[in-house]
Amino acid sequence: MSEGEIIARILHRAGDIAAADWDACAGRANPFAAHAFVTALEDSGSVSARAGWQPVHLVVDGAAGRPAAILPGYLKSHSQGEYVFDHSWADAWARAGQSYYPKLQHSSPFTPATGPRLLGDPALAPVLIAASEALVRQNGFSGAHATFLTPDDRARFEAAGWMPRHDVQYHWFNEGFAGFDDFLAALASRKRKVLKRERAEALAAVDGIDWLTGADLTEAAWDAFWAFYQDTGSRKWGRPYLTRNFFSLLSERMADRVLLVMARKAGRWVAGALNFIGEDALYGRNWGCSEDIPFLHFEVCYHQAIDFAAQRGLARVEAGAQGQHKLARGYRPVATTSAHFISDLRFRAAVADFLTRERPAVLGEAEALEAYLPFRAM
Template structure:
C-alpha cells in the first residue's frame, strides 16, 4: 500500500469539496446526497453541529504523500446519544451505573439522518481497513469510550467486523420499485382489499387540498418559511427541540436545490403541511414532515403515497422513508435490514454488548420474516427488473 498519513480535521472547510465528493460518491455509482460535502458542511455552517449541540466535528482523513485525499470518515465526538436513530441509551446507563464513563463517544454517521450509506470513504480495501483501525486509535487519543458506525454499508460492516467491531442490525421500511410504469401499475400489484383501502385513504387525505411538488429553481423562501414552521412543530413534539436551524434550510436550498423534492399541501392559499425529500441516484429519501393543521391521513399522503408516485415517475428504484414505522407496510413499504458497528475500549463492556447483539440479531431477523408476511402485495405479483435512474 502506498504511503498514507491520517489526521483529524475540525471542519469540512479544511478539505477541498471536489476531493471529498470524489470519495463520497464515486463516478458510476448511485449518488447519496447526504454524503455530499454540501450537505455535511451545511450542518456545520448553520450551527446544527458543533458549538453547544453535543456534536463536535472531528472528521478522520487519509492523505497520500502529495497531500491528496484518499480516505475519509464523517466523524463526530458526542456528549449524548440524541439524533442517531440507533439507540444505545441502555448501554450508556448500565456502564455508568457500573462506574464507567460512557461520554464522550465517537459517532461515524451523517447527523440526524438514518440513511444507509458508506462511512469508510475510500476507493480501495486497504484504505478502508486503515480507516477502520484508525477509529479505535482516535478513540484512545480523544479519550472516547467507544466508536459507533451507524447506518453503514454492507462492505463497511465486513471491514469493521474484521477489526473486531460488534455488528448490530435493525429494520426500516422501503418502497421497492421493480419497474412500475405508473402508480396504477403499482396498485395493480396489491391485493384487492389493500388496493381499495389505499384509494379511500388517499381520497380522504387530498379532499379540498392542493398538493404541490417543488424542486430546483421552484424552491423559494416562502416555502422554506412554511416548512420550517412544520418542522418545528414536529421537532418540539418528538424531540423537545428541533435539531436543524432555519439557516440550514436556506443553505441547502442554495447549494442542493436540484437534490431536493419538497411536497407541500395548501388549503385556500395557505400552506398547512409539507414533507422534505432528497433525490439520490437511485432512491428518494424522505426526511422530515410537519403540519400546522391536522387532517386525516395527510401524513401518509405526503410522506408515503406522494413519495411512491414521485419515485415511479422519476424511475427511481426505491423510497427510503426514514426510521421505524410498521404502519408503512400497509402502504407498500417492505422491511429491510440496516446495519451498524460498535467498538468499546473497555473489553468487558465490548464483550457484553457483542453477546447481546448476537441474540438481538437473531430476534430482528425472525421479526423481518414475520413482518414480510403482512405486505399488501398479491402473491402472484410479477417480479420486474429494477430500473436505473434516467432509463
Template sequence: MPLQRLHKLSEIPAPDWDVLVPQNQPFLRHAFLASLEDSGSVGPHTGWQAEHLLHVEAGRVIAALPGYRKWHSYGEYVFDHGWADACARAGIDYYPKFLSAVPFSPVSGPRLLAANVEDGFELLKSLPGYLEIEELSSAHINFTDAFTDAAMAEQPGWLQRIGCQYHWQNRGYRDFQDFLDVLASRKRKQMRKEREQVAAQGFEFEWLEGRELDEAQWDFVYACYANTYAVRRQAPYLTREFFSLLAERMPESIRVVLARQGSRPVAMAFSLVGGDSFYGRYWGCLAEFDRLHFETCFYQGMDYAIAQGFQRFDAGAQGEHKLIRGFEPVITHSWHYLRHPGLKAAVKDFLHQERAGVLAYAEEARSALPYRQA
C-alpha cells in the same frame, strides 16, 4: 498511521472531499455535511462536535471517515442509551464517544470513503489507537453499506449490530394504479379510500425542486418541520439556516411537496434524491387533517418516484404503518468498538440475542405487506 482530523469540513475544499463520495449519496456530500456545521445544526453546543478523520498521503486525501465526538446519543437512530445507562451504574465513562454517521439521518450508505480498499483499511486499523489516545470510550459506525461492511468484517474487535427499516421498491410501475393492481383487494381498496378522503378535503399538491423555492416558502417548510417537534415539546435538531444553505449549495438534490387547501399551504414533505433512490426526510403540518400525513409522506412520494423513475423510496426509520402501504422490511447494519472489556462482553452477548429477534421480526413483518400472494 497517524490520522488527521477536521473540526470543520470547510477546512477542506469540497472537490477534495466529494471525489471520495459516490455520486448517488447526497447525505455525504461536502455541501450537506458542511451545511449542518455552518448552520449551527451540529457543533459543540449541540453535543455533536465534528471530527472527520482523514488519511492523507503526499498532500492528498485518499481516505476519510465522516465523524463526530458525541456527549449524548440523541439523533442517531441506532439506540445505545441502555449501554450508556449500564456504564453510568458501573461508574464507567461512556461519553465522549466517536460516531461515524450522518447526523439526524438514518440513511444507509458508505461511511468509509476511500480511493481504494487498502487505503480504507489503513484508516480503520488506526481507529482503535486513536480512541485510546483521545480517551474516547468507543467508536460507532452507523447505517453502513456493503463496502463498509466488508471492510469492517476484516477488522478485529468490532461488533456488528442489525436493525430493520421499511423501504418501498418501484418494480417498473407505470403509474400508481399499476402499483395498486399488485395488491390484495382489501388493501387496494383501503389505499384508494385514504387518497379519496384527502382529495375530498380539497387538497392539492405541488412538487418543487430546491431552486424553485423562495425564502418565504423555506420559512413555511421550516415552520412545518419545527412544529413536529413542538407538539412533542422538543427543540428541532435543524436550524432554519440549514435549509437556506442546502438550497444554495445542492438545490438539484432537493424535492419539496407542498400540500395546499385552496390557496393556503398547510403541510409539506422535504426529500432528497440521489442515483436511483428517493429519500423522504422531513414532514410537517400547521394543523391536523385526516389522512394528510399518509398522502403527503407516502403516496405523493410513490407517485413521484414512479413518474421520475426512482427505483427505491427510503422514507426514514421506524413506522410499522409503512408495512401495510407496501414498504418492505430491510435489514440495516452498524458496527461498534468498545474499549472496556466488560462492556464489550456484555454488549456482544446482547447483540447476539438482539440479532435473532430482529431477523425474526423482519420475517414476521413481511406477513403484513399488502401484496397479493403468489
C-alpha cells in the same frame, strides 16, 4: 494516527476540504455523503460541539496531497439524533461507575439512511478504521459507532473486529412501476381499495400537492416548512435539531437533490415532507403540518414519494426510521446494520453478549413482518 507509514489526520471542519476533493471521495450516489450536505449542517450550526455533535473527520491524503479517503465523524456528548439506540448501554456503563460519553460517531447526523461511511479509496479503509480506534483509546472515549452501513462498509468494519448490530426499516422497491397507479395495481384488491379511499379523502381535503425542487425551493416555501418542522420537532423530541439557515443552505448548495412535497389549502401550505434525491433512491426525512387532516401524513410522506420515485425511475424509497404503518403502504421490512467498537474489554464482552441475543429477534421480526405486506399473492 497511522497504520504503517500511512497517516490519518483529524479535520474539524468539512469546509476546510474543497468540495471537489471531498466529493471525489464521496461519489454522487448518496446525497448525505456530499460536501454540500455535510457543510450545510456545520455552517448552519445544526452540527457543532454545542449541539453535541462536534465534527472530528478522519482524512488520509494521497500522493498529491489531496484527500484520498475520508471517514466523517462526530464527538458525541449524548445519543440523540442517531436512530440506533444505545441508551441502555450508556446506563449500564454509568452504573458500573464509568462514563459512556463522549463517544465517537460515524454517521450522517439526524439521518437514519443507509450510506457510505468509508469514503474514497477502499484500500485505505483499514487505515481510517484503525485511526478511529486510536482516537478512542488515546482520549479515553467509551467507543466508536458506525451506523446505517452499506454492505461493503459493513464488511470492512466487521473485518476489523467491530461488532454488528441490526435494526429494521421500511423501504419501497420499484418493481418496474411508472407511477402510483401501477403500484396500486400490484396490491391485493382489499388493500388497494383501502389505499384509494385514504388518498381520495386526503386529496379532497386540500387544494393540491406541489413537488418543489431546484429553483422552486423558495425562501417562502422554507419558511412554511420550518414552521412544520418546529412543531413536529417540539412534540416528538423536545428540541428540533436543524436550524432555519440549514434549509436555506440546501437551496444554495444542492437544490437539485432536494424534494419538498407541500400540500396547499386556501392559498397557504398546510403540510410538507422533506426528501433527498439520490442516484437510485429517494430518502424521506422530515414531516410537519399546521393542520391535522386525516390521512394527509400518509399521502404527503409515503404515497407522493412512491409516485415521484416511480416517475423518476428510482429503484427505491427509504422512508426513515421506525413505523410499522408503512407496511400497509407497500414499504417492505429491511434489515439495517451498524458496527460498534468498545474500548474496554469487559464492557465489549457484555455488549457482544447483548448483541448475540438481540440479533435473531430483530431479524426474525423483519421476516415475520413480510406477512403484513399488501401485495397480491403470486
